[in-house]
Structures are given as structure tokens and as C-alpha cells.
Amino acid sequence: MPTLKNTVARLSFKWTPGRITLAIVAAVLVAGLLPFVKMSLIVNGVFLGAIIALGAIGLTLIYGVLNFANIAHGDYMTMGAYVALFLLTGAFPAFGIEGEGLGPLTFGYPLLIALPLAAAVVAAGAVLLDVAIYRRLRQRGVNAVVIAMASLGVAIALRGLVQVIWSGETQHYPREFRQVFRLPLDVRIPPDSVFIAVVAVVLVVGVYLVLTRTKMGKAMRATADNPNLALVSGIDTQRVIRWNWIIGAGLAATAGVLLAVFQAQLLPIMGWRFLIPLFAAVILGGIGNPYGALVGAFVIGVTSEVSTQWINPSYKPAVAFAIMIVVLLMRPRGIFGDSG
């Protein structure tokens, strides 16, 4: 019974026969399709994948340590995007911090300040929500799916709050029109996308270092592996959970700001709509596995972007959903989850 076994945050990776076959099949498929695919779509998919990765890594860590699906994760992204909007259009101009069109980018230097601040605000909010809601439910010993249910309530409340404060209208950060970079093979890269990729790489490397090199990272992995064992070995699981939320929600908020830059607009529903790619990436990579989520994010990002060559672009979430269903049918524990 695979459902009974606890999912484990694995940071090791071994080549089993199943994985080798899968890799070969994937490689053949990709190589066969490559000549028919527009290069620009692949490149765009990589950038989208970078944003999905930031959301999915946080989601999978929370999944691994707290063992519930955080339905509100998309709305943490929305929150991050709108907190940055408040800073950029409300708070900063009051102090004379204004500007757009930094170098080739559409936005100005204030966004570089707003990004970490928005992440910090959302991270703090996530810790408070944990204390106010999720910790109580954990102490009551309720089923994980009831906690997920509570996170659905949180998701609704957060989106409602965003709409109360910022209205449901489409908005955008202060921006200036910028030319795209033109590369060979008809690839056009908006300079903003390069910024997105840089931020994503820095954060992913940072999370990797935290998880592998710091005591807290080891404690997080141990807690994800076996919470009870971690507790009796003297790990302060409360602290682990707190840092888990700080990292997860901080990454989500960052992903939200980057998504708002990428799409050049903000909508209250943006995070909710992003839940499907996020969960698809998490499930593809195996729940609780940050490396898996990273790979899953790029698979989802590139495939859903490439699919627009043949099908209506608005079906992108449906494509992510279809990939997830196929993976669930073939490998229920994800590409990087253990078989069985």
C-alpha cells in the first residue's frame, strides 16, 4: 500500500533501471520533437519554469515537513505580488524612492528593494497564520486533509483581502517600455526574464546550501523524513516548522513578484490559477523532494509553453494538469519518488 508509507524528503538520487528507461524515453521524445518546436517557446518555458520552481520548492518543503497540501500557497504568491505593488506605488514614492526602466529592465531599482521586503512580510504572515491556525490543528491531532481544508479557507480569505485592499481590477508595477533582446533562431528574450532567471538561480542555490550545509537544513530534512524520530533526537521541531514557513512563503512571495513582472500584470486570481502548475511540479518530482520539484517545474514550464505551438495558449494549465495525470498513472510517487 503506497498510500500508507510516509513520503520522505530525499536528497540523494540513484539511477535505477526504471529511471534509466524513463530518462531514455524522455530523451528520445525530446530529441524527436525538437526540430518541430520553436526555440523561443522552449526559452520562454525555461523562464516560466524558474517561477514555478520557486513556488514549487516551498510547497514541497511544507508538504514534506507538515504533511499537508498547502492550498493557500498560490495566494501567498498573490500576496507577495500585491505587497510589492503597495511598496512600489504607495509606500516608496512617499519617501522619494521612485523610478522605472533600470538599464534594459522595465522596472526600476525600487523593485530590488520591494522584492525582499515583500518576501519578508509574507513570510512573517505565514508564521503568524501557522501559530494562529495550523499549529492548533496539529496539536489537536486532526487528519492532514482537515489542515489542507483550513488552508483552503486561508486561501479564500487571502484573496478576499487582496480584493478588498487593491480591488479586483488588473494592475501593474510602474514600468517603462523596453526592447526585447533578439537572439539567433528567432528567439526573443525580454530583459525582465533574464532578471527572473538570475533571481531564481540565486535563490535555488541558496536553498540548496541551507538544506545541505546548515544545521537547520539538516534538521528540516530529518523532520521531513520522520517527525517523531526528529523530535526524540532533540530537534526543536517548532523551530524547524517556523523556518520551513519562512523559506516556503518567502520563496512563494518572490515567485509572485516575478510572475507579476513576467506577465506584466497583477490579478487577485493569479496565484490561485498558478496552483495547478505548482502542484503538477511537486507531484512530478515526488512530494517532499526539492530537487524533484525543481526538475518538475522546468518540465511543466517548458511543456506547457511548447504546447502553445499546437494548441490554444489559454489551455496551458490544462496541459500541466494532463501531464500530472499521466505521471500519476505511470509513476504514482513522481519521477523522483521511490517506486512502489
Place this chain on the structure above:
Amino acid sequence: MDAIGIVNYLVGFAIMAAIYAVFALGLNVHWGFTGLFNIGIAGFFALGAYTSALMTTKPPDPALFEDFVFGGNWSETHFLDLGIDLWFFLGLAAAAAVCGIIALIIGYVTLRLRDDYLAIATLGIAETVRLFFLNEKWAANGSKGLYRIPAFLEGWVSPEHYDYLYLVVVLVVLSALFLAVERAVKSPWGRVLRAIREDEVAAEASGKNVFRFKLQAFIFGAVIMGVGGALFAHNIRFLSPLTFDPLLATFVIWAMLMVGGSGNNRGAILGAFVVWGIWTGTQFLPGIFSDPNFRFFMIGVLIVAVILLRPGGILGEERRITRAADS
């Protein structure tokens, strides 16, 4: 508003509350009795509504710039009439069947896996259904929507009294579904569902095929939601993909079940009337309370508050003791 206006308003309110009660009953089968986490009610809502609407509506009329290709025209088909608009019930049945088949497929893929995979899959289905009806204009006229959906027993009463008739129809269907669900959950079958909800491992160890029971419960609940969608379609008589936004087609229904009492069918119905009453009533309040966004926010707060403060809702789950325990 004069007295008749108020009565008419209340009748319209009761129709919608009773349709929501049908969804709350379906969700109760999923969540209340079996612990299945469905956050894509909107998907079944839309499938049920569109199925019945497309089967019964007249074929598209190019003169009206209708882009869709198929209308079953059941409402005008003579042998489906028999003087009592039999087509209406066939429409409900078709809606139920489509939702049941989709639930079978989704459930078959995800119900063997972790509990929360179902949540994500239902979310995916809801989004896919929405995108389908939005983009595929040939299917149901896209965002222009279907607006010639026939009404049940139209012409039996004058148009200004039609709502009274439809209220009776909806209440009859709701009562029938209520009795069916009550009977199902009081049976040994329902006892297994509750056992699965409480402790899946123990149920499996007692020799119950947990996957099978979960799949049956998921289909049963989805079928009820399909009927609810069809009732909705013939009440509003206009459908567009925008009708099925997550707030009014999923979140509100969750709030109804949680407030009324998850695991209690009377609670599900009571919750539907209470929450729909609060939702529609607050629009008359002054200031921020009538702001739809604020009410959206409060729906979320309500769900969290019920889980934290009163997990059983207003009524709570009825204690069901088996005859074996009495003796």
C-alpha cells in the same frame, strides 16, 4: 418593496438556497462521510449545468449569431414530452451521468493515491472544464453563453408565478436526494464510508476494499452535484463560463457544509440556507459589509473559524450507533 415583492424575493432566494443545498448534500457524501477533499465542485457544477442545457435547448440559430453546433432540442421533442415535460428529468439524468463518468475517470486515477491528490485533480478538472467552455465556442457558444435554455412546465402557470412552481420542483428533487443520501449513509455501505474517513488503514485491515468504496462515494457525490447543476441551468436559463467562478461555485458550498455540520445531511441543507441567507442578506448592509470582496474574505474566515472553533458546525454529526451496540 411591497409585501408581494418581498415574497417574490424570498421565493427566488429559496430556489437558489435549495439548489445550493443539493450541492452541499453532494459535498457531504464526498467530505462529510468519506473524507474526500473535492475543491473543484465548480467543475461538476458546470458539467451538470451545460449537459442538461445543451441536451434540452433548441438547435443553434444562425440568425441569432449562435456559434455552437449542437442543441439536443429535447424540450421540443414530442415523445419526450408526454404533457408533463418529461425531458426535464432526462436532462437531470444526462447531467448526472456525465458527472458520474468524469468522477469515475478522475477517481480511478487519483483515489488510490494520497488523500490530497484528489483535491488537486478536482481543481484541475474544474479549471479544464472552464477553459474548455470558454475557448471552444462550438461546444456552448463560448463567453456569449447559452441563453435559450428551456424552463420546466413553462405555460402551466403565469410567468410572474413561475418561481413558486419551480421552488416546489427544486424542493421535491432536494427531498428525494436527501432521502437517498440518508438511506445510503445509514446502510452498511455508509458505515464503511465513515470507517474509511476515520481510519483508512483499519478499514482496509477489516477486509474492506477502500478504493472501491471511495470511488463509489466519489461518483455518488458527483452525480448529485450534476443534478444540482441541471437544476441551476433551468432556473437561471443563462449559462456562460463566467457563471462558474470558484467563489460562488465551490467556496460558498464548502462554507455551507462546514457551517451547517459536516457529516450531517440536515446540517448540509441548513448550512446552505444559512450561508446563502448571510451572503444575500449582507448586500443590504451599509458600508464595507455589502462589499462583495469583503464578503469573499469573510467566506474564507468563516471556514477557518468553523474548523478551529466548532468543527461540527451548527448541527454536528449525528451519532449513529449500530443495533449491535444496543444489545
